[in-house]
Amino acid sequence: MKLQRDLSSAARREFLGKLGLAAGCAGTVAAGVGALGAVQEAEAKTDGGASFPTPDYDWTKHRWGYGVDATKCIGCLRCVEACKKENHVAGDAHHFRTWVERYVYLEGEDKPRIDSQQDPVNIAASGSEKEYRFANRYKDAKVEKAFFVPKLCNHCTHPACVQVCPTGATYKTKDGVVLIDHTYCIGCQYCVQACPYGARFFNDVEHVTDKCTWCYHRITKGLQPACVEICPVGARVFGDLNDKQSPISLFIRNNRVQVLKPETGNAPNVYYVGIDKEVN
Amino acid sequence: MPRHIARLIALIVVFGALALLAKWYFTVDSFYEYGHYRANSVPEIAAQAPVFQTxxxxxxxxxxxxxxxxxxxxxxxxxxxxxxxxxxxxxxxxxxxxxxxxxxxxxxxxxxxxxxxxxxxxxxxxxxxxxxxxxCHNPHAPKIVAAAAQVAGDAAAGKKRAGACAGCHGAQGVSASDTWPNLAGQNAAYLAKILGAYKSGDQKDMVMTPMAQGLGDADVQNLAAHFAGLSCAAARNESSAADVAAGKALAKNCAACHGETGVATNPAWPKLAGQKAGYLANALKAFRAGLRRDPTMAGVSRGLSDADIANLAAYFSAQSCAPAPGGRAP
Amino acid sequence: MDPLHVATFTGYVYPNETVIPWSVLIVVYPYLTGLVAGAFTVSSLYQVFGMQRFKPVAHFALLTSLCFMLFVPVPLLLHLGHPERAFNSTITPHLTSAMAIFGYAAGFYLCLLVLETWFAFRPHIVRESQRKGPLRWFFRALTLGSDDLSENAMRYDRKWIFALAVIGIPAAHGLHGYVGFVFGSLKSREWWSSDLMPVVFLFSAIISGVALLIVLYVASCKLRKIEIDLPCLKGMAYTLWGFAMLTLVLEGLEFANIVYKGREGIDTIMEYVTGRLVIPFFVIQFAVGAVIPILALSFMIWRGTTGRALVAGVTASACLVLMSVFMMRWNVVIGGQEIAKTGKGLLDYHLLIFHREGLVAALSVVAAPFVLLLLMTRLFPPWVIEAETLTHA
Structure with missing residues (x-):
């Protein structure tokens, strides 16, 4: 097996070709060996002999995970803006691959007041739907407890969205990311309905469903997702669960983490620290 | 079997065969290769160019x-x-x-x-x-840490020169008037800086300017060392009519540089604790009016009302000038 | 982004939820499917169970079923972001997806309906193909080159019709139960996530189809100026009455389950139900659309009403049921989406007028099967067949 992996695919073809040539002397035997060679090569491809999906990145060697430390989040919304730019998401108040929620418990109230950057008051504070800012609306109120919670696609182990997709346009990769094939999606939005977390939306430009990919184009190049990269306070953590020393492995090991809506059975892969019962 | 039945069955068979053929023909490349999706879409998504570069x-x-x-x-x-x-x-x-x-x-x-x-x-x-x-802030190095000039003066030499100051600031550096500042125990680096500013003309004062212009660079250092070395314990201020509690609330905005009780953590900035209230109020008003020039102080004094200034001055003048326990000694 | 497209909200909703994914077209889609299943039920009551009183509408029911079935995919196609890719779901059907399987189920059922209609109308087709006229070649193609109407051939046809109807019953009802499953199987929405949803959809489908047939039958008799066959109408009224009660019980049970279990988010659901949903849900769907028809039908059955009063009463009840079932679809599809997945907020769906997924489009899709049916009754008059089979028998 090791030998096989060491051989580049070109070298392997050459080797098999020579084998075929040698056997060619035996006439009909050659055809058989050639066919065998072809079969072997096809097998080698799916066995992970060649690196997939890119020459420098083998998805069988990673298993990605994401952590959110809500005790650190300052609600600056730089992640939301960075995500929109990184992934060319429509710059309005209704399409987000990631967003931040604010929970504020006022004195004498049982339920928290919840808003996100989408709230009209916050849009008024930023001055534009394309810019993001939390209005300081509770500045003069008696606040008992308040915190921010970043949200994004949970890249569930049992994704309800993948289950309901009629075509196979959305799927779970070997490294644990739920992706959408924008050239294959028919735009029925069944997955938008199925996601309990509201992580999916309809892309009005491409007429397909869209959502967070954990910046698959970045993580396969050794970079961090844009939101993690941009977060000034380290509230967002990302890494390889296979690597026991990765930031996410340490985050999970060193904290008592929880996931959102565990009762759905979706088994999310975004782990939270510092949220409370009203967060779902 | 009647002919139309036979033809119908044939039609159904042909339809079924066409459907299977269509399925085979229209199934896109690489579908089913790794699962129920188009495997090629993975490298396509991975090939997207990063926007943020780190x-x-x-x-x-x-x-x-x-x-x-x-x-x-x-x-x-x-x-x-x-x-x-x-x-x-x-x-x-x-x-x-x-x-x-x-x-x-x-x-x-x-x-x-x-x-x-x-x-x-x-x-x-x-x-x-x-x-x-x-x-005030450099975004690449946002914390305001004024470089504290090293004061290498001779306190004894300074004492000899200090006679001229005693008239206003007191022989022990404790002023007799509410409008003139105490100098005893003040940060040496600050004293050197402010005296230097009078000397160079960066800051002007009817009395201080001519006096400072008569000093040499060494004199400035010596005087700073002398007054810094004096004890400020003698500085006692009468309680003022202003609202000390309101001043304390406002003083939170000053704490970053001047310390919570007015004992500055950085020798480049003046101690305010135990300082004369009248002097503090005048200084703040001068900053607010732009008569004293300092970008940081101009900014923070802008929003203050006369009452705010009186309250702040009252608060700081009422504090003990001794270094806060555990605080960094100047 | 068109601001009209965006739903306003109260409370807290996930930011992406403000674009309501499924529009009025997805209300029309289960409505049409339901009408198909219901109409087919009446046809099979005659074809399979031999209920002779339904003979006057049996072929008409079949034709109605076919016409509506042909338009079932239209609202879906109009809704898709990429209608040209629609066949992706049949080329590579994802077997865990209710919608992919629906494609196959609907396709299978459509073929079955076409076959059944073809057999039922074959004598007519053969006769038309032999007559001179502009449509001769159309009918000649439909004969598949055989004008065999011998007793032997007809025996074969009857066997096929019976077999197709037998398969058709589970297919039609399975199909519609499946539409309920599309909603009921989603765990993301408390308003949808119910085991009863497929059954509720199925029974409401049956009553809507029967009601549609009543209205169409009465209208067609008036148009043709012939007398209404009262036993037939009565039979349909009984069917409607029985199934309407079942539907009401099931819908009530489903709602009671949500309230009684009172899981997370029930506060918001109750706020919604007792607020904005009072008129469309309790008043229109339940009171006016279900209770009143049931009471009216019960009264007529009890008093043995007949004649013009019966026709008027039954037709009026049928119209109310048609409205009630439409409101039920609306309350499920739109209602479910107006209750935010956060369980902490409500959205307000804005029905657009002139839009690919607007009111005009939806009304056109609903009207189209009626137009097609009008054309089809000209090409394949179901009444002639009725008369003919009567003389045959």
Missing amino acids: PRYCQPCHAERVALWSANSHKTVICEVCHGPAQGHPANGKLPIPTDTKKLCTLCHEAMPGRPRAQPQIDVARHAGDQQCIA
């Missing part, structure tokens, strides 16, 4: 800035947070240098319920009013 990309050309930035407290805030994504830069032109820093910086630093305690936060109106943050 500081490693900026470093080769902007080494100096990156070095300054990475050595200071904003080191977790990468270049592209403020300057925008670097994709296509420099080929497609310059990246923006934010001008409305009051809008940008407050995204993180505006005091807001929900922000963790560890996050440095300001009450925008009180901290600097409408002033832009970059008036």
Whole structure:
């Protein structure tokens, strides 16, 4: 097996070709060996002999995970803006691959007041739907407890969205990311309905469903997702669960983490620290 | 079997065969290769170009800035947070240098319920009013740490020169008048700086300017060392009519530089504790009016009313000038 | 982004939820499917169970079923972001997806309906193909080159019709139960996530189809100026009455389950139900659309009403049921989406007028099967067959 992996695919073809040539002397035997060679090569491809999906990145060697430390989040919304730019998401108040929620418990109230950057008051504070800012609306109120919670696609182990997709346009990769094939999606939005977390939306430009990919184009190049990269306070953590020393492995090991809506059975892969019962 | 039945069955068979053929023909390449999806879509998605480039990309050309930035407290805030994504830069032109820093910086630093305690936060109106943050702060090294000049004066030599000061500031550096500042126990670096400013003309005062101009550089150092070495314990102020409690609330905005009780943590900045209230009020009013020039003080004094100033002055003058326990000695 | 497209909200909703994914077209889609299943039920009551009183509408029911079935995919196609890719779900059907399986189920059922209609109308087709006229070649193609109407051939046809109807019953009802499953199987919405949903959809489908047939039958008799066959109408009224009660019980049970279990988010659901949903849900769907028809039908059955009063009463009840079932679809599809997945907020769906997924489009899709049916009754008059089979028998 090791030998096989060491051989580049070109070298392997050459080797098999020579084998075929040698056997060619035996006439009909050659055809058989050639066919065998072809079969072997096809097998080698799916066995992970060649690196997939890119020459420098083998998805069988990673298993990605994401952590959110809500005790650190300052609600600056730089992640939301960075995500929109990184992934060319429509710059309005209704399409987000990631967003931040604010929970504020006022004195004498049982339920928290919840808003996100989408709230009209916050849009008024930023001055534009394309810019993001939390209005300081509770500045003069008696606040008992308040915190921010970043949200994004949970890249569930049992994704309800993948289950309901009629075509196979959305799927779970070997490294644990739920992706959408924008050239294959028919735009029925069944997955938008199925996601309990509201992580999916309809892309009005491409007429397909869209959502967070954990910046698959970045993580396969050794970079961090844009939101993690941009977060000034380290509230967002990302890494390889296979690597026991990765930031996410340490985050999970060193904290008592929880996931959102565990009762759905979706088994999310975004782990939270510092949220409370009203967060779902 | 009647002919139409036979033909119908044949038609159904043909239809079924066509359907299977269509399925085979129209199934796109690489579908089913790894699962129920188009395997080729994975490398297609992975091939997308990153928009944000990380500081490693900026470093080769902007080494100096990156070095300054990475050595200071904003080191977790990468270049592209403020300057925008670097994709296509420099080929497609310059990246923006934010001008409305009051809008940008407050995204993180505006005091807001929900922000963790560890996050440095300001009450925008009180901290600097409408002033832009970059008036005082360098975004690449945002903490204001005025370089404290090393004072290497001879206190004994200073004492000889101090006779001229005693008339107003008292022989022991404790002023007799409410409008003249105490000098005893003041930070030497600050004393040297302010005296230097009178001497150079950066700061003007009818009395101080001519006196300072008569001093040599060594005299400035010696005098600073002398007054800094005196005990401020003798400085006692009568309680004022102003509202000390209100002043204490306001004083939170001064704490970063002048210490919570007015005992500055950095020798470059003056101690305020136990200082004469009248002097403090006059100084603040001078900053507010632009008569004394200091970018930081101009910003923070702008939003203060006369009553605020009186309260602040009362608060600081009522504090003990001894270093706060556990605090850094000046 | 068109601001009209965006739903306003109260409370807290996930930011992406403000674009309501499924529009009025997805209300029309289960409505049409339900009408198909219901109409087919009446046809099979005659074809399979031999209920002779339904003979006057049996072929008409079949034709109605076919016409509506042909338009079932239209609202879906109009709704898709990429209608040209619609066949992706049949080329590579994802077997865990209710919608992919629906494609196959609907396709199978459509073929079955076409076959059954073909057999039922074959004598007519053969006769038309032999007559001179502009449509001769159309009918000649439909004969598949055989004009065999011998007793032997007809025996074969009857066997096929019976077999197709037998398969058709589970297919039609399975199909519609499946539409309920599309909603009921989603765990993301408390308003949908119910085991009863497929059954509720199925029974409401049956009553809507029967009601549609009543209205169409009465209208067609008036148009043709012939007398209404009262036993037939009565039979349909009984069917409607029985199934309407079942439907009401099931719908009531489903709602009671949500309220009684009172899981997370029930506060918001109750706020919605007792607020904005009072008129469309309690008043229109339940009171006016279900209770009143049931009471009216019960009264007529009890008093043995007949003649013009019966026709008027039954037709009026049928119209109310048609409205009620439409409101039920609306309350499920739109209602479910107006209750935010956060369980902490409500959205307000804005029905657009002139839009690919607007009111005009939806009304056109609903009207189209009626137009097609009008054309089809000209090409394949179901009444002639009725008369003919009567003489045959």
